[in-house]
Amino acid sequence: MGKLISKIPDGPLSQKWTRYRASSKLVNPANKKKLEIIVVGTGLSGAGAASALGELGYNVKVFCYQDSPRRAHSVAAQGGINAAKNYQNDGDSTYRLFYDMIKGGDYRAREANVYRAAEVSNQVIDHFTALGVPFARDYGGTLDTRSFGGVQVSRTFYAKGQTGQQCLLGCYSSLSRQIKKGNVKMFPRREMLDLVVIDGKARGIIARNLITGEIERHGAHAVVLATGGYGTIYYMSTLAVNSNASAAWKAHKRGAFFANPSFVQIHPTCVPQLNEYQSKLTLMSESLRNDGRVWVPKAKDDKRSPNDIPEEERDYFLERRYPAFGNLVPRDVSSRAIKERCDAGNGVGETKLAVYLDFRDAINKQGKKAIENKYGNLFEMYKTITGSDPYEGPMMIYPAGHYTMGGLWVDYELMTTIQGLYAIGESNFSDHGANRLGASSLMQAAGDGYFVVPNTISNYLADEIRTPKTSIDKPEFAEAEKASVERINKLLSIRGKQNAASFHKRLGKIMWDYVGMTRNEAGLNKALVLIRELQKEFWTDLNVPGTAGELNMELEKAGRVADYFELTQLLITDALDRKESCGAHFREEYQTPDGEALRNDQEYAYVAAWEYAGEGNAHILHKEELKFEEVEMKVRSYK
Amino acid sequence: MKLTLKIWRQKDSRAKGTFVTYRMDDVAPEMSFLEMLDALNKKLVEENKDPVAFDHDCREGICGSCGMYINGHPHGPVPAITTCHLSMRYFKDGDTIWIEPWRAKPFPVIKDLIVDRSAFDKIQSAGGFISVNAGAAPEANSILAKKKHADDAFDSAICIGCGACVAACKNASAMLFVSAKISQFALLPQGKIEAKERVRAMVEKMDELGFGNCSNTGACEAECPKQIKLTNIARMNREYYKAF
Ligand SMILES: Cc1cc2nc3c(=O)[nH]c(=O)nc-3n(C[C@H](O)[C@H](O)[C@H](O)COP(=O)(O)OP(=O)(O)OC[C@H]3O[C@@H](n4cnc5c(N)ncnc54)[C@H](O)[C@@H]3O)c2cc1C
Numbered sequence A: 001m002g003k004l005i006s007k008i009p010d011g012p013l014s015q016k017w018t019r020y021r022a023s024s025k026l027v028n029p030a031n032k033k034k035l036e037i038i039v040v041g042t043g044l045s046g047a048g049a050a051s052a053l054g055e056l057g058y059n060v061k062v063f064c065y066q067d068s069p070r071r072a073h074s075v076a077a078q079g080g081i082n083a084a085k086n087y088q089n090d091g092d093s094t095y096r097l098f099y100d101m102i103k104g105g106d107y108r109a110r111e112a113n114v115y116r117a118a119e120v121s122n123q124v125i126d127h128f129t130a131l132g133v134p135f136a137r138d139y140g141g142t143l144d145t146r147s148f149g150g151v152q153v154s155r156t157f158y159a160k161g162q163t164g165q166q167c168l169l170g171c172y173s174s175l176s177r178q179i180k181k182g183n184v185k186m187f188p189r190r191e192m193l194d195l196v197v198i199d200g201k202a203r204g205i206i207a208r209n210l211i212t213g214e215i216e217r218h219g220a221h222a223v224v225l226a227t228g229g230y231g232t233i234y235y236m237s238t239l240a241v242n243s244n245a246s247a248a249w250k251a252h253k254r255g256a257f258f259a260n261p262s263f264v265q266i267h268p269t270c271v272p273q274l275n276e277y278q279s280k281l282t283l284m285s286e287s288l289r290n291d292g293r294v295w296v297p298k299a300k301d302d303k304r305s306p307n308d309i310p311e312e313e314r315d316y317f318l319e320r321r322y323p324a325f326g327n328l329v330p331r332d333v334s335s336r337a338i339k340e341r342c343d344a345g346n347g348v349g350e351t352k353l354a355v356y357l358d359f360r361d362a363i364n365k366q367g368k369k370a371i372e373n374k375y376g377n378l379f380e381m382y383k384t385i386t387g388s389d390p391y392e393g394p395m396m397i398y399p400a401g402h403y404t405m406g407g408l409w410v411d412y413e414l415m416t417t418i419q420g421l422y423a424i425g426e427s428n429f430s431d432h433g434a435n436r437l438g439a440s441s442l443m444q445a446a447g448d449g450y451f452v453v454p455n456t457i458s459n460y461l462a463d464e465i466r467t468p469k470t471s472i473d474k475p476e477f478a479e480a481e482k483a484s485v486e487r488i489n490k491l492l493s494i495r496g497k498q499n500a501a502s503f504h505k506r507l508g509k510i511m512w513d514y515v516g517m518t519r520n521e522a523g524l525n526k527a528l529v530l531i532r533e534l535q536k537e538f539w540t541d542l543n544v545p546g547t548a549g550e551l552n553m554e555l556e557k558a559g560r561v562a563d564y565f566e567l568t569q570l571l572i573t574d575a576l577d578r579k580e581s582c583g584a585h586f587r588e589e590y591q592t593p594d595g596e597a598l599r600n601d602q603e604y605a606y607v608a609a610w611e612y613a614g615e616g617n618a619h620i621l622h623k624e625e626l627k628f629e630e631v632e633m634k635v636r637s638y639k
Numbered sequence B: 001m002k003l004t005l006k007i008w009r010q011k012d013s014r015a016k017g018t019f020v021t022y023r024m025d026d027v028a029p030e031m032s033f034l035e036m037l038d039a040l041n042k043k044l045v046e047e048n049k050d051p052v053a054f055d056h057d058c059r060e061g062i063c064g065s066c067g068m069y070i071n072g073h074p075h076g077p078v079p080a081i082t083t084c085h086l087s088m089r090y091f092k093d094g095d096t097i098w099i100e101p102w103r104a105k106p107f108p109v110i111k112d113l114i115v116d117r118s119a120f121d122k123i124q125s126a127g128g129f130i131s132v133n134a135g136a137a138p139e140a141n142s143i144l145a146k147k148k149h150a151d152d153a154f155d156s157a158i159c160i161g162c163g164a165c166v167a168a169c170k171n172a173s174a175m176l177f178v179s180a181k182i183s184q185f186a187l188l189p190q191g192k193i194e195a196k197e198r199v200r201a202m203v204e205k206m207d208e209l210g211f212g213n214c215s216n217t218g219a220c221e222a223e224c225p226k227q228i229k230l231t232n233i234a235r236m237n238r239e240y241y242k243a244f
């Protein structure tokens, strides 16, 4: 356990961040110019970090695999972004936001990090507003907010159902400004293939130019990963289809511990799968549960159209089971409740794997116009996809893979177990415990990028001012490049029959069936066996046409799927280790008589940080005990 | 459904492209257009042939990655949606579908249906921002904006940077794209301070990169998947004249 030093500053929770900044080391402006930082990723976290580091005067190189930084997956976030502004005078505060996240995360997150995320949330909203993000406003000209699941205050800032897009474009604009100034150099259509570690310190990356296929070496004094989550591990998910874990996984194999990989959030309100060809699932934002009521018919196999089913024959099961929070219970709780009703045979639609999300009452009460103002684009999107109109009858929804609370282990400074390697945004594990509350990811990603890492990285770089520019001729670069090239050649040389996507689809199905909303030991073990078999088949029957020296999307995809075969196995190992139910990790063996998660604080109040021990060896588990000084660990109840 | 696809194949930016014919025998109407191409690519890989390269990511109409000419229309025949949201139910059994990349000088073809849209990033870098460093922002509610202005700014800000407007325009004009950004900032109090510098820099960059002039044909507005309005161009023109 000696290896996990979380570097939590002393002092009371509310003073830690202030004290940290007062005592951490700084780099003077003249030296900043000489220091190079690589940022991989241009979502809210990566574009935020690259902008802020550029503004500080560092020499920044930033990478993404899309053709433009503006397309990072953050763009798809819909519902909103939290901050503890208390503009509604409804009793909100930094402490309450912190408390909601700790409780929402089922007491599996680190207090100090979560408190800081809540603390910088207000700065994030100030900054986005100043950058011209067109948040919704009230008639007097001030910013408007709405409520999200798992909380009883209204603290979510939004731009209709396109909050992620608007925030990302804000980040993109600040990044563009630094690019113009020459402080940041942008490398789009590049994929990081490996991390280069020299004498225990992150010193650069190996990247592939996705247009020419060229393998490039990039050196730096520090590397920041902002590469997002791995929700596409289920193949079908709400994420952009190219989202992947490869950068984080490669860093893991170079020494960065991977924490709580089994904590994956399944979002309750998604458009259900409509056919077998489908390549992704579309989220219907959680904000809809502000006004939409979730229900199923009380009778099984009720064939009537939903509008014909009278009130007394409807089961508003979230309101019934959780009267205090009703339709706004957190995601893990609502997803499981939906699954429970569908498993019981009360599901609706052709597959019976769906429940209704109904706006009838809200439309009657507030008028169609008001509903359209709040959710217009979501309703349209629903109609585009399904062909039916949510103003006329309820939506049908079902849970889908959405967000990964797990990720690279980081300390208070957001540094991984590799010196000089940072992980921010969804790629780290730190702020959401075993379940994330809505609208807190954009907040955390932007907070990490703009306000946390720029302050913590100087503490490390202050000792690097005498380190010369990293030479890419060092043997470590050659070794990492060689490993990347060999792997590409291996993928190209199989020349089997099947494309990478078909393997991904089958892998995703195994994960969804056995490692989804609920898990049990037998199922997890079965999944391990199935995945290993499929992995063998992958390495003997994959086909990647074309060559390495050209734009080759099959090759890109194959590399990402190959890594998923490895990550899934660690994810399952982690799920097997955690013999308790907490947040999104629901082990069927550990539940209360009324079907709620049964946590085991005595034995499992830890972060599981896994160390890679080399090809073919079992991962080594390191436990970071979670100490709760400020909040008392309670049974999480929304009843 | 049975379909005949005529797809533009071009190995790289220097190669000469050509249409290649593919037959698809089992297209389901529930597929999206990109899922139909996925199915084609799966088949091509199984036959050890080079799959068709196209840009895509979110598949829900928001990232702006996807985009191709389908039967003579950017993003296909259905108005106000992106290619990834185009459903195959809009096509009929036996149809022939022509699929091409964006055709515009400032967007050179990289491979097959993929074009280089980095010119848009360059325009953005020229001035598409408000100069404020992290940490320097005032308290959010100290900047008041009329609800109407904020809503209008939002309507302009939802441009996804797909490039369909440029592809649709016979002059390859980028006015709709640029004016959407200009409008967003021009409508908000935060954006007014640098308004003059911004519009000059972005328009100058747009011209420098070889985008053509606007001749008020309105093809861009008609093909824009996000329904960005021509009134943005009028606003940009006003902003531009004010800037000197
Ligand atoms: C549909 C949907 C809706 C959501 N809605 C909300 C919401 O309303 N509120 C909220 O708070 N959260 C929401 N979330 C979650 C939130 O959007 C994400 O968690 C957050 O945006 C992640 O940001 P990020 O900066 O960590 O990474 P991302 O935005 O995922 O960016 C990852 C970046 O890394 C780059 N990258 C990755 N790997 C490599 C590599 N190997 N080489 C080079 N570049 C690489 C990518 O190109 C990309 O630029 C939503 C998520 C989804 C899926």
Ligand code: SF4
Pocket (backbone or CB within 6 Å): B158, B159, B160, B161, B162, B163, B164, B165, B166, B176, B177, B180, B223, B224, B225, B226, B227, B228
């Ligand atoms: S204005 Fe419309 S067509 Fe042009 S880039 Fe923006 S969204 Fe695409």
Ligand code: FES
Pocket (backbone or CB within 6 Å): B055, B056, B057, B058, B059, B060, B061, B062, B063, B064, B065, B066, B067, B082, B083, B084, B085
């Ligand atoms: S793939 Fe993102 S807009 Fe079509």
